[in-house]
Amino acid sequence: MPPFPTAARAALGDAQLRRNLAHATGTIRAKRAAVIDELEDWEGLRQRAARTKDETLAHLDEHLLTLEASLTARGATVHWARDAADACRVVADVARAHGIRDVVKVKSMATQEIQLNETLAEQGISAWETDLAELIVQLGDDLPSHILVPAIHRNRTEIRDIFRDRMGAVGRAAPDGLTDDPAVLAGAARLHLREKFLSTRMAVSGANFAVADTGTLVVVESEGNGRMCLTLPEVLVSVVGIEKVVPTWSDLESFLTLLPRSSTGERMNPYTSTWSGVAPGDGPQEVHVVLLDNGRTKALADDFARQALRCIRCSACLNVCPVYERVGGHTYGSVYPGPIGAILNPLLKGVGQDPATDALPYASTLCGACGDVCPVAIDIPGILVHLRGKVVDAHRGDGLPKAEAVAMKAAAWGLGSAARLGLGERLLGAAAGLWRGSRAGTTRPVITRLPWPGSHWTRARDLPVPPRESFRAWWRRTGRDGGAS
Numbered sequence: 001m002p003p004f005p006t007a008a009r010a011a012l013g014d015a016q017l018r019r020n021l022a023h024a025t026g027t028i029r030a031k032r033a034a035v036i037d038e039l040e041d042w043e044g045l046r047q048r049a050a051r052t053k054d055e056t057l058a059h060l061d062e063h064l065l066t067l068e069a070s071l072t073a074r075g076a077t078v079h080w081a082r083d084a085a086d087a088c089r090v091v092a093d094v095a096r097a098h099g100i101r102d103v104v105k106v107k108s109m110a111t112q113e114i115q116l117n118e119t120l121a122e123q124g125i126s127a128w129e130t131d132l133a134e135l136i137v138q139l140g141d142d143l144p145s146h147i148l149v150p151a152i153h154r155n156r157t158e159i160r161d162i163f164r165d166r167m168g169a170v171g172r173a174a175p176d177g178l179t180d181d182p183a184v185l186a187g188a189a190r191l192h193l194r195e196k197f198l199s200t201r202m203a204v205s206g207a208n209f210a211v212a213d214t215g216t217l218v219v220v221e222s223e224g225n226g227r228m229c230l231t232l233p234e235v236l237v238s239v240v241g242i243e244k245v246v247p248t249w250s251d252l253e254s255f256l257t258l259l260p261r262s263s264t265g266e267r268m269n270p271y272t273s274t275w276s277g278v279a280p281g282d283g284p285q286e287v288h289v290v291l292l293d294n295g296r297t298k299a300l301a302d303d304f305a306r307q308a309l310r311c312i313r314c315s316a317c318l319n320v321c322p323v324y325e326r327v328g329g330h331t332y333g334s335v336y337p338g339p340i341g342a343i344l345n346p347l348l349k350g351v352g353q354d355p356a357t358d359a360l361p362y363a364s365t366l367c368g369a370c371g372d373v374c375p376v377a378i379d380i381p382g383i384l385v386h387l388r389g390k391v392v393d394a395h396r397g398d399g400l401p402k403a404e405a406v407a408m409k410a411a412a413w414g415l416g417s418a419a420r421l422g423l424g425e426r427l428l429g430a431a432a433g434l435w436r437g438s439r440a441g442t443t444r445p446v447i448t449r450l451p452w453p454g455s456h457w458t459r460a461r462d463l464p465v466p467p468r469e470s471f472r473a474w475w476r477r478t479g480r481d482g483g484a485s
Contacts, residue, residue, distance in 0.1 A: 001333030003359040011327040017153055021328055024152045025319040031265025032316065032373075038267075039257075049254040050377040053310035056247055057300060063212045063245045064291065070215025074277025076287040081239075084114035087290050091116060091204060091237050094288055095125050098235055100202045106219060106226040107131035108206030109313055110239045110292055112144065112335040116204065127204065128170075128196050130225040132189050139166040145329030145337060147315040148263050153328050156180040167192050193225060203229040203284070207240045208312070209255060210289075213248050216276045217289070220259060220269040227273050236275075236284035241292050243309040255312055258375035262314035295348030305383045308343050310376040315340075317370035317380060323363055332360060339370035343383045351387065352394025361387035403453065425470035432468045 001007060011017060036042050056063055068078045081087035087110075095103060103120070105111065105127050117127040117138075129138045136151040137144050140162045144150030151159070160180040167174045167188070172195045174188045205226065207217040217238055219226050230236065246252060260266045278287050300306050318324045318338030329337030333356050336344045342360040349357050361384050364370075370380040395402065401409075414420050446462035449455070457463060469477075 001330070001356060003356045004331055004333070004363045005359060007331035007333065008323075008327040008363070011331050014328075016155070017328050018326055020153055020155050021325050024146075024149060025325050028149075028265055028319045032262060032319070033265075035261045035265050035267055039261075045254055045258060046375050046377050049258055049375065050307075050310060052246065052251050052254065053376055054307065056245060056251075057243070057306055057309055060242065060245070060300065063247055064242055066247075067210055067212040067215060067245050068291070070213060071277055071289050072215075074215045076215070076277040076289050079288060079290045081290050081292045081294070083294050084119075087114050087239055087292050087294070088116055088119040090288065090290050091239065092120060092123050092125060094235065094237050094286075095120070095202055096123075098202065100125070100235070102126045102128065102196075102200050103202045103204050104128050104130050104196050104200045104229050104233065105134075106203065106205035106229045107134050107150075107221065108204070108239065109147065109335060110206045110241050111204060114239070114292070114294060116239070128200070130193050130196065130229055131221070132186065132223055132225075135189055135193070136162060139163065139170070143330055144335060146318060147313050147336065147338070147340070149315075153330075156182065156185065159185055163188050171195055193228075197225075197228045197232055201233055202235040202237070203233040205229060205236065205238045207238055207244055208259070209252060210240050210245045211247075211249050211252065212245050214276060216249065216274050218252065219273045220256070221271050221273075222264065222266075222269060224271050227271050230273050230275060231283045233284055235286045235288075237288040237290065239290045239292055241294075242296050243311075259312050259314055262312075262316040262373070262375040295350075298350060299344075299347035302347065304386055305343065305347055307378050308340070308347055308380075308383060310378055311340055311344065312376060314375055316373040316375060320369040320373050322365060322367065322369075332363065334360075339364060339380045339384075340378075343380060343387060346387050346390075351391045358391045358394070361385075361391060403456070422470075422472065425472070428466040429468045429470060429473075432466050 039045065071078050079090045081090060095101075101124060103125065105117075107129070111117070117129075120127050129135050131150075133149055133151040134144070136142075136154060136159055140151075140154070140158075142151075142154075146152040154162075157180045160178055163174040163185060164178050172192045174192070178184060178188055205217075205219060208220050209218040210216070211218070217240065219230065221227075246255070256268070256272065260269045275283065275287070278285060296309065299309055315338070317340050318329070321339050324338040329341075332338065332341045332345070334341050334345045342363050345360050346357050351358050364381070364384050366381050366384060368381050371378065371382070374380060414424050445465040447465055448458060448462055450458045450463065454463075
């Protein structure tokens with residue numbers, strides 16, 4: 001994917017995308033606001049959850065060892081994965097050990113992060129998404145664009161066409177006469193997926209939470225496909241980010257209240273599945289848990305920005321972000337889009353190496369809405385500014401100075417001398433008479449087009465026309481008495 005500024009410019013030209021996003025995020029925002037207003041102390045709840053996460057992250061090593069011991073005692077096999085390659089290798093090894101060529105998947109950000117589907121495909125193993133939105137994305141040979149609603153950029157007609165054209169090539173075909181009625185589309189997906197559930201011997205999942213003291217993994221979802229994956233297959237492999245751990249079962253209460261209200265605007269999730277290792281004669285008889293680092297310890301080392309690891313993947317920050325609503329998730333070039341993606345990606349990958357990653361902290365207006373709605377009180381705007389500083393620091397040794405650095409040096413030179421400043425004011429005042437443009441619907445005089453390098457600014461923004469008379473010239477002309485009047 002190109003860096004965010006390039007991708008965003010292309011996305012802004014897609015009117016259908018903007019309509020789809022505005023409709024979907026507006027609906028979710030309204031539902032969220034209604035269910036949050038029902039609670040007397042929402043702020044107290046989010047602060048309690050934030051403290052729980054912070055205290056857990058401060059002693060993460062201890063809680064992870066407790067989780068490993070609890071899972072092992074309950075019959076699960078625990079694997080530690082330093083990076084994406086380690087995690088994918090474990091999943092592929094388990095599949096090969098059982099001669100399995102097809103696996104079903106529960107919607108999982110962690111497995112998308114490590115590109116598990118693509119890696120398994122290279123080894124001849126097919127991974128089938130069972131979440132409805134993920135199924136749409138997979139059949140459409142597309143990329144997710146939202147944490148919670150990966151196909152948010154698609155409308156009903158587009159989904160009907162995808163089902164009609166692609167389902168038959170990978171399993172049960174869509175029924176004849178398929179319409180774009182939501183119930184009809186859901187029925188077609190149900191029949192297609194049921195065939196997968198009943199014929200596949202291995203499932204792969206993530207986990208929303210991992211309870212250390214009981215060795216319990218938790219998945220919340222809305223469709224029941226997750227429960228099918230977690231109970232029907234013989235073998236289950238769960239890939240879990242190490243930041244998902246919570247110390248005790250009672251710690252779940254806050255998060256299971258915050259998550260559904262913040263994500264889908266519901267009071268509780270329709271399906272909350274928990275499992276602890278192996279239960280003889282019930283569910284998968286071989287359970288593997290892959291504890292994934294993949295940059296999380298790097299984020300943990302940043303004393304201020306580590307709070308990003310509190311994230312419970314609710315997507316509330318995406319649904320209020322004016323930038324995300326206009327350009328969609330693909331522009332971020334990552335499985336984590338929106339405001340949370342703009343901080344998680346640089347933290348997990350590091351800055352100063354990849355232009356696309358370095359651009360993400362700037363993909364924000366810093367309006368603060370994302371921080372206000374975050375259910376675990378992550379200071380997203382503060383971290384964005386923090387990371388912008390790190391990006392600048394990472395490029396201080398570059399051979400060619402950036403345009404911003406040249407502009408700042410020029411400004412420092414001009415502002416450092418009263419004579420130079422006065423000359424600049426007179427030149428700008430004289431040039432102001434050349435600009436007569438104004439934006440349609442306003443009388444405010446603005447500059448809508450400048451020659452290079454000023455064209456980089458006016459391609460996306462207007463520039464106010466400078467006054468013909470500077471303040472100092474006005475002061476000299478009118479004097480103190482004139483100024484007071």
